[in-house]
Amino acid sequence: MKLLVFVTEYSAADSAVDALVEQGFRVTRLASTGGFLRKGNTTLLVGVEDNAVDQAVALASRAAPGSLVITLDLERYERI
Template identity: 45%
Template sequence: MKLVLAIVQDDDAMDLIEELTDKNFRVTKLATTGGFLKSGNTTLMIGVEKEVVKDVVKVIEDVCKRRKEMVSTPAPTTIGSGSGMYMPYPIEVEVGGATVFVLDVDQFYKV
């Protein structure tokens, strides 16, 4: 048995959960927070047999596409010298995709 941990952007989470459950995979959702833009993300835990890990990863790849978005800078930029005025500026960043870990499971109980 394997445990697939998939960390995905919040915008992709519900579509991914729906797709996984439609394919009869059981999913547990955890709300988590990313470090780079302090944006919300979701960690999904999916317990599967070793033989279907590739199927789960394929679904994740199909749903969680990388894309570019404009976001405000996490820390504002000072304008002028010592004016005390802060102005955030937009930057283009790549979002989406997924970070996936596949872990061995020694024991599994459903009680």
């Protein structure tokens, strides 16, 4: 299991979320600010199975080109 963290421009976040949700991914959307100009961004958190990482990254990169993607290993993932 992996946790994908996408940092996107605010203006591209809606299309990235829509693309991921349409393919069955669950997405948590967070407002974030960073960078030199303190520009508004959106951070998307997506928990995926190992074999779905490439699909999720491809969807997000088409919908929000230029996004930063961080992939983290999850030792445990549980929905409560």
